[in-house]
Amino acid sequence: MPITARGAIARTPGAPVSIEEFTIDDPGPNEVLVRILASGVCHTDFGVKDGHYGSEGFPFLLGHEGAGVVEAVGPGVQRPQVGDHVILAWRAPCGSCRFCLAGKPNFCSASLNAEKRMRILDGEVLNPVLGIGTFCTHTLVHAGQAIPYPAELPPAQMALIGCGVMTGVGAALYAADVQPGTSVAVFGCGGVGDSVIQGARLAGATTIIAVDVDPRKLEWAKEFGATHLVNARDGDPVEQIKALTGGNGVNYSFEAVGSAKTWEQALFCRDLAGTCVIIGVPGQSEPLQLPMQRFFDLGGIVRVSWYGDCLPTRDFPMLAEWYRQGQLNLDTVVTRTITLEETEDAFAAMNRGETLRSVIMFEA
Ligand SMILES: [Zn+2]
Ligand SMILES: [Zn+2]
Structure with a gap:
């Protein structure tokens, strides 16, 4: 019926x-x-x-x-x-x-x-x-x-x-494979970006830089494990990230906004051979223009991640258990x-x- x-x-x-x-x-x-x-x-x-x-x-x-x-x-x-x-x-x-x-x-x-x-x-x-x-x-x-x-x-x-939590945590754990002791920058600190921050923390990253234009979002990011906050309105975020990482840039960057400008910033805030993971869903028509030589000279990996490359049968129970144990803040x-x-x-x-x-x- x-x-x-x-x-x-x-x-x-x-x-x-x-x-x-x-x-x-x-x-x-x-x-x-x-x-x-x-x-x-x-x-x-x-x-x-x-x-x-x-x-x-x-x-x-x-x-x-x-x-x-x-x-x-x-x-x-x-x-x-x-x-x-x-x-x-x-x-x-x-x-x-x-x-x-x-x-x-x-x-x-x-x-x-x-x-x-x-x-x-x-x-x-x-x-x-x-x-x-x-x-x-x-x-x-x-x-x-x-x-x-x-x-x-x-x-x-x-x-x-x-959706959002799996997408972010999975991007850190699976798409980027964040290693202990490394540095991370996350562009866009909404529900997904903050979940990337939690994933990076769970993976043992020691420098986790949250990037946003909204002070309220940056304060939230701290609660999820960001060690440094960058307000992109206070000047070029790439320069601010380099200043926080001994002039080098980060090992892993994550773009959770979906605009050409933040894609470019996420690409160029990396250290040599760093990994950039694109998560933000872009609009239909925005073009991306890049200085090719600068991009080439950095080396490394750029990849798009959907849904944190997850396997729901494996990963949903894991995240639920991490929540129960107090390791994953969903509240x-x-x-x-x-x-x-x-x-x-x-x-x-x-x-x-x-x-x-x-x-x-x-x-x-
Ligand atoms: Zn969603
Ligand atoms: Zn299939």
């Missing part, structure tokens, strides 16, 4: 979200129905709603950073089971694409999703953001996208593991908890830089 759910839906690019009812068919083979407990409001949802990534795909069911409880499973599902608390993942390796077959499921090119079984009341099929959709009372995902976590841990904090990332009706306010607060994450809470 189809159920009726309620969610934040983006019908046309740039328009405010509408909170409305939609229907969800029974889960099909290898699919699970999840009752959402908490969902983080990520920048990507705003970008989708705003038409930043194009006008295709509307209407969208927003949200892709959620935790909930499995309410029903389709045929063939062995894991998770009804009643399990789960964090939703937007990458679920298929096991049979060229990357999965080569033993690199974290780069899976055919990530598993549920069939599109969610419809607004006029019958139009909903597109869940990143194949999940979490700004809603219920959603339907592939079983491989629902990763169990211990039910006693708080859903608001667990939800954040599903400070949850800046506000709100209701579904306050989704637009959360976007506005995010755009004003007031929050690391607003988290939409649903009735337990």
Whole structure:
């Protein structure tokens, strides 16, 4: 029997979200129905709603950073089971694409999703953001996208593991492979950048430089483990970073903004042979121009990282456990908890830089 759910839906690019009812068919083979407990409001949802990534795909069911409880499973599902608390993942390796077959499921090119079984009341099929959709009372995902976590841990904090926190921590641990005793600079200290800082701290970096233009964001960054703060409004951040690292630059830089200017700064604040990891999602049309010789002469590695190169089945339980042990601070990332009706306010607060994450809470 189809159920009726309620969610934040983006019908046309740039328009405010509408909170409305939609229907969800029974889960099909290898699919699970999840009752959402908490969902983080990520920048990507705003970008989708705003038409930043194009006008295709509307209407969208927003949200892709959620935790909930499995309410029903389709045929063939062995894991998770009804009643399990789960964090939703937007990458679920298929096991049979060229990357999965080569033993690199974290780069899976055919990530598993549920069939599109969610419809607004006029019958139009909903597109869940990143194949999940979490700004809603219920959603339907592939079983491989629902990763169990211990039910006693708080859903608001667990939800954040599903996107921003994993993206940042994984960028430090896996994409950059930060080594103990090294130096790191992080451009952009929102929820993702602060998670890079935590990942670098957990990996044993001894100099962690937070770069932002907002003093409030820099103060937060300190709570997550930044050892030095650089306000880019106070002068060229590359020069400021060099001054903090004996004139050399850092071993690892991370760009979590998505603009050409910060890409360039992240590239050139490195020491010789340093690693630069690009995380920030760029806009559609901004060109990048680089002095090629300077780039060449620095050597090193430049790489793009999506989702922290993670493997959710391996990494979500690890991050949940680090949270339980007090090693990973997720409480400070949850800046506000709100209701579904306050989704637009959360976007506005995010755009004003007031929050690391607003988290939409649903009735337990
Ligand atoms: Zn695959
Ligand atoms: Zn996200």
